[in-house]
Amino acid sequence: MRALRIVGERKVIVRELADPTPGPGEIVVWMRSAGICGSDLHPYRHPPAHVLEGDVVPGHEPSGEIVALGEGVTGWSIGDRVVVYFRRTCGECLYCQTGHRNVCVNRRSSYGHAADAPGSDAEYMVVEIGSLMHLPDDLSYPDGAILACQAGTAYWPLVRLGVNGRDVLAVSGLGPLGLLATLFATAMGGRVAGIDPSPGRRELAERLGATLTLDPAAGPVAEQLRDRYPDGADKLIETSGAGAAQSAIGDLLKPRGHAAIVGLGAEQFAMPLGRLVHREITLFGASIYPDTLFPEICRFVRDHDLKLDSVVSHVYPLERGAEAFKVAESANGGKVLFTFE
DSSP, rough: EEEEEETTTTEEEEEEOOOOOOOTTTTEEEEEEEOOHHHHHHHHSSOOHHHHHHHHHHOOOOOEEEEETTTTTOOOOOTOOOEEOOOOHHHHOOOHHHHOOOGOOOOOOOTTSSBOOOOBBBBBEEEEEGEEEEEOTTTTTHHHHHIIIIIHHHHHHHHHHHHTOOOOEEOOOOHHHHHHHHHHHHHHEEEEEESOHHHHHHHHHTTTOOSSSEEEGGSSSHHHHHHHHHTEEEEEESSOOOOOHHTTTTEEEEEEEEEEOOOOOSOOOOOOHHHHHHHHOOOEESSSSOHHHHHHHHHHHHEEEEEEEGGGEEEEEGGHHHHHHEEEEHHHSSSEEEOOO
């Protein structure tokens, strides 16, 4: 089979590997669509030793069809349409047992991030059955790839924020995650103010329902926001991970506002303490989404007739993997997907 490999800083190659076979409790997924996530770009830009020295197949946004069953597999059949939950967990801790395996305290290496868990940038992928989620027949394989990670990662913090028709929601960062947050929040009734330096991404956010978009290069974003909404935003989702974006949160929000921190671009969170304390702002982090939420997300997409692929700007075959990663890193477009024929 064909598969991608990161072989150096910003260097991706296509290689040939043997077709995988499933072990006990595993299945093989024939990949039909797979996405490039922002977290895939971290090892692409600065590959750690285990990526360069190991046999890592990147990618953690898989959507495809079961083509082989391992010993002891029940409840799944060849031909089933599936999405893979990329975070591998213990299944035994309190959080796994109570439907929040996204914060498992005994996490194992995630698919696409280690040699022992090959990812989705390949024609076939071996998956433990505990990581499978059914892809409804009325959703496409590209929908499934988007749902695998970034759609759920956008939806979950919006649910926790309780976004509704009374809210002005600031979406800080309009990459694929921020664009999906714009799409979902608009369907929830929120008025979205999107923030991003890319004109193309601001334009796409407006097409997805944003009532206002702001360019941080044009001046302090809080002042720009208050020209339209004088009291500021009620709620905020920070997707970029940029220190400057984090620092602006306290100025963008109203007193007693709420913010969800999703982006992981910076190692340290940076926000003036005075803004946090004197405005009584509530902050929380959100780490992907619990897989138990997957059926609800699919229903929401269906009930609101959302076109998840409206955030997609580029689709490539696997052979053009180097170009696909380069485009994803440019931060000028929307979601980048691989398609498999």
